[in-house]
Structure formats: structure tokens, C-alpha cells
Amino acid sequence: MVGALMSSADVPYYVAIQKGLEEELAKQGAAVKMSVQKPSASEMAWKNSVRKLVTLEAKAIVAYGGGTAVTAVAEAPDLPVVYCAVFGPAAVTGKNVTGVEAKVPLQVLVNHLKKISNFTKLGILFSSDEPDSVKQAEAVAGFGGDVVKTDVKGLDSIALPAGVQAVFLTCAGAVQNQKAVAGIIEKARAGKIATAGVLGGSAELGVLVTMAASAEQQAQETAKIVAGILKGGAASSFPAVSGSKVELTINLVEAKAMGLTVPFEILGTAKVIK
Numbered sequence: 001m002v003g004a005l006m007s008s009a010d011v012p013y014y015v016a017i018q019k020g021l022e023e024e025l026a027k028q029g030a031a032v033k034m035s036v037q038k039p040s041a042s043e044m045a046w047k048n049s050v051r052k053l054v055t056l057e058a059k060a061i062v063a064y065g066g067g068t069a070v071t072a073v074a075e076a077p078d079l080p081v082v083y084c085a086v087f088g089p090a091a092v093t094g095k096n097v098t099g100v101e102a103k104v105p106l107q108v109l110v111n112h113l114k115k116i117s118n119f120t121k122l123g124i125l126f127s128s129d130e131p132d133s134v135k136q137a138e139a140v141a142g143f144g145g146d147v148v149k150t151d152v153k154g155l156d157s158i159a160l161p162a163g164v165q166a167v168f169l170t171c172a173g174a175v176q177n178q179k180a181v182a183g184i185i186e187k188a189r190a191g192k193i194a195t196a197g198v199l200g201g202s203a204e205l206g207v208l209v210t211m212a213a214s215a216e217q218q219a220q221e222t223a224k225i226v227a228g229i230l231k232g233g234a235a236s237s238f239p240a241v242s243g244s245k246v247e248l249t250i251n252l253v254e255a256k257a258m259g260l261t262v263p264f265e266i267l268g269t270a271k272v273i274k
Contacts, residue, residue: 001056004034004064008038008039008177009040012176012199012200014085024223037052047075050075060080061082063084066087067173070092077096080096082222082225082229083098083100104246106139110140112211113166114166116208116262119165123147124168133170136171140168160187160191169195170198200214200249208251209249210248248271250266250270
């Protein structure tokens with residue numbers, strides 16, 4: 001049995017990768033039972049999920065995002081941990097860890113959001129519990145301009161900063177699960193606030209523009225590593241992989257509803273939701 005640990009329940013991007021991972025493993029003849037843990041977005045919940053997977057005698061753990069990967073390594077140092085969808089893998093260290101990076105060109109995404117909405121003040125939603133989310137928030141804030149960061153600790157605490165014309169959603173599970181995104185989009189629509197995010201699948205929920213590492217590539221590369229480990233390979237024998245394919249998605253329905261025009265040069269390189 002192989003365990004899978006997501007940072008939160010119902011994050012569309014992680015669900016898509018997991019589905020692809022299981023399909024890829026089957027193609028490679030590595031049909032294996034998987035126990036998928038989708039706890040609440042908190043370190044304690046992640047720890048409890050890892051302990052459950054250890055009790056279930058998992059042969060390896062697939063960790064979605066940096067926060068869950070760090071927790072899995074700390075709680076189960078003797079188990080192979082394969083991370084995926086990790087923005088900053090340098091934070092995930094250990095003798096039994098490897099995985100797939102999900103780097104996103106944040107400056108390009110922010111530039112697209114600027115061209116579409118012409119914002120003057122940007123809100124950033126992140127979680128201090130997740131190292132990837134913190135790195136993304138710091139990077140976007142570092143681009144300059146009038147920026148307000150909001151540390152999201154739970155669904156009840158998600159409030160859009162006052163006076164912003166656009167909001168950036170980092171990869172935090174507390175921000176990117178379906179219930180959280182639905183609440184954010186409801187407030188954004190009411191305030192005519194443009195939104196951008198770094199995980200695939202959220203544009204279908206109403207986020208205006210997303211740029212994410214390909215879920216298909218993440219699944220394929222993760223499956224190769226997991227299959228190798230199940231055949232007896234050590235995690236350390238599989239070099240970490242950088243997901244090179246990035247996908248841009250524009251929700252044109254949301255843009256039109258807000259009276260925003262998406263430049264043709266952006267539309268021409270994106271998947272468009274009409």
C-alpha cells in the first residue's frame with residue numbers, strides 16, 4: 001500500500017494529479033492500493049494522517065505540497081517520501097525523500113493579472129503553515145507596489161484585504177480547497193476584484209487567471225519514482241525532477257462579467273474558459 005497526503009480536502013489540482021498518478025502506475029504494471037488522506041489544512045492534522053499511514057504499513061508516502069512533505073519526513077523518517085506539486089523543494093530534506101518540483105513563473109502571472117485588471121493594490125492570500133505558500137507570498141510582495149498579505153488560518157478567517165483591486169491566491173491548502181475558493185470568488189465578484197492563482201483547476205471554480213505546473217506531467221514523473229521505489233529502489237537513487245511544463249488558463253466568463261478585457265497576446269497562449 002502507498003499513502004498519499006494532501007494539504008487539504010478537495011483541492012482540484014491535487015485531485016487531478018492523484019487520478020493521473022494512479023492511472024500511470026497502472027500503465028506501468030505497478031497496480032497498488034493507495035490510501036489517500038485529505039485532512040484539514042493544519043500541521044497537526046497532517047501529522048495524524050502520517051501516523052495513520054505508518055500504522056497501515058504504507059511502503060511510501062506521496063506528499064502534495066511542501067508543508068505535507070516536511071511533516072511526512074519528520075514523522076516517518078524511515079519511509080520513502082515522494083513529494084509533488086512543491087514550489088520550493090529545498091525546504092524538504094532527508095535521506096528518504098525525492099520528488100517533483102512545480103515551479104511557476106510568478107512574475108509572469110502577476111504581469112498578466114496587471115494587464116487584465118490594471119490593479120494598483122494587490123492582496124495576497126497565504127498560509128504561514130505551508131513553506132511553499134510563504135515563499136510565493138514573499139516573492140510576489142518582492143515585485144514591488146502596494147501589497148497586503150493575509151495569513152489564512154481557516155475558512156472563517158478568509159477576508160479580502162480592504163481597498164484591493166486584485167487578489168493573488170498562493171498554493172496553500174487553506175486557500176485552494178473548493179470551499180475556500182468559492183468563498184473568495186463570492187467576495188471578489190461582489191467587489192469587482194480580479195483573482196489569480198497558482199494551482200490548476202481553480203479557474204474552473206471562478207478564478208480569473210491561473211498558471212500552474214502541468215498536472216499530467218506531475219503525475220507522470222511522480223509515478224515513475226513511486227514505481228521504482230516499489231520495485232526496491234531507494235528514494236535517494238531517484239534524482240528530484242523539475243516539472244518544466246506550465247499551463248495558463250483564463251476564465252473569460254469572469255473577465256466579461258467584471259467588464260475586463262483580456263489582451264489577445266495572453267489569450268493566444270492560454271486555455272480559455274468561455
